[in-house]
Amino acid sequence: MELSELSSYQEASLFRSGLEEWQEGPQVLTYGAILICRKGKARLNVNYKDRELYEGAVITLFPNDVVELKVDGDCKSPQTENGDFKSPQTANSFQAEILKYNPSLLREASLQLEQTVYSSLRKDRCRQDTPVVTNIINGMFSLLKVYFDQSECTCISQWVLCQLKSFFIGFHEYLQRNPQYRPDEVKSYRVRELFNRFMMLLERDYKISRDVNYYAAQMNISSKYLTNIVSQVTGHTPKTIIDQYVILQLKMHLKRTTQSIKEMAWEFHFADVSFFCRYFKKHTGLTPQQIRS
Numbered sequence: 001m002e003l004s005e006l007s008s009y010q011e012a013s014l015f016r017s018g019l020e021e022w023q024e025g026p027q028v029l030t031y032g033a034i035l036i037c038r039k040g041k042a043r044l045n046v047n048y049k050d051r052e053l054y055e056g057a058v059i060t061l062f063p064n065d066v067v068e069l070k071v072d073g074d075c076k077s078p079q080t081e082n083g084d085f086k087s088p089q090t091a092n093s094f095q096a097e098i099l100k101y102n103p104s105l106l107r108e109a110s111l112q113l114e115q116t117v118y119s120s121l122r123k124d125r126c127r128q129d130t131p132v133v134t135n136i137i138n139g140m141f142s143l144l145k146v147y148f149d150q151s152e153c154t155c156i157s158q159w160v161l162c163q164l165k166s167f168f169i170g171f172h173e174y175l176q177r178n179p180q181y182r183p184d185e186v187k188s189y190r191v192r193e194l195f196n197r198f199m200m201l202l203e204r205d206y207k208i209s210r211d212v213n214y215y216a217a218q219m220n221i222s223s224k225y226l227t228n229i230v231s232q233v234t235g236h237t238p239k240t241i242i243d244q245y246v247i248l249q250l251k252m253h254l255k256r257t258t259q260s261i262k263e264m265a266w267e268f269h270f271a272d273v274s275f276f277c278r279y280f281k282k283h284t285g286l287t288p289q290q291i292r293s
Contacts, residue, residue, distance in 0.1 A: 011157035012101040014141060014148045018094055022069035028248045032106040033061040033098050034167065036137045040094030041072040047199050048234040048241060053096070056134040060171075063103040064203040066245060097141060101160055109164040133171065140167060194219065195233045198226065206246050207268050212238045247283045254291045261288050 016038065021027065026045075037053040044051045044059065045068045051059055061067065071094045140163050147153050201218050209215070215238065216223040223238075230238040246268070253264055265276035280288050 011105060012099065012160040014097070014099050014144055016095055016097050019069050019096055022067055023071060026066050026068045026244065026248055028245075028252055029061055029063055029065045029067060030103070030252075031100050032063055032103060033100045034137065035059050035061065035096050035098045036134065036141070038095045038097050042094050043070045043072070044068075045070070048236060053094075056131070058130075058133050058137050063106065066248060099141065099144065099160070101164065102157075105157060105161050105164060109161055109168060136167065136170060191229055191232055194221070194226075194229045198230060198238065202242060202245055206242070206249055209269070210242050210246055212242065215242070243283055247280070250280060250288070251284075251291055254288055264288070 019042075022044075035058070037055055037057045039055060042053045044053050045066075046059070046061065047066050051057075053059070144159060144163060147156055147159050197219055198215055201215055205214070205218075212223045212226060216226040219226065221229075226238050230236065230241060234241065250264070250268065253259060257264075259267070261276065262273050265273045268276070270276035270279065277287060280286070284291070
């Protein structure tokens, strides 16, 4: 099963994977996902923050998340002579089970939930030492598999929607009852809240502006304070994060659309095609045409 995209007629899919595609460099997700590690160990970087994955760990992912996977040493999937990844087969190989779903299902589920539920899910992504959450996901995936295995089933999207809402509500309620399982981070609540807000603004406005001052103004804070916040969480400047995110989106557009370079430069608010091409080459070492060829 390909990780890249759901086809236009697919609302969801459930499968196992070594996530080799995520090992090739940062990827921008076009879908939502719930992932449980089934075998091996890895570090999953989500929005420039590392999460440890090992057997039983659960993580929730959302459309426009930036992800990159680094598999620990001998857990990495072997490669063929031409550099392609083989399917994981050894006892130590990394493998995860993933429920991947269309953003439309996430929008429908989140609209029917309190904003506090959705917000807490975006903040508390990964459960590592909580058997209750692992058991919930195991039960949820087992139930959904029954329906995914029936090729004639016409109500998969409704089943997935019901399970998403149940999981989101259950996860939120679990965190309220068990504050000891909330992320034990050195960063203050204020720092995490502002960083999450910055990333959500970037996901929304990356085509409009690549200027740190723009995002700071949207958040009613100084650009210096925003730089301090982003550096605390990621070790990078906000400008670095903005440029990395824009380049990932541009690469995705170049590979998946037939837009002309001129149209793309206009859509991403570049002054002209020449500036667009210089910006792209500065950050990738390649021209847009080379990416597309």
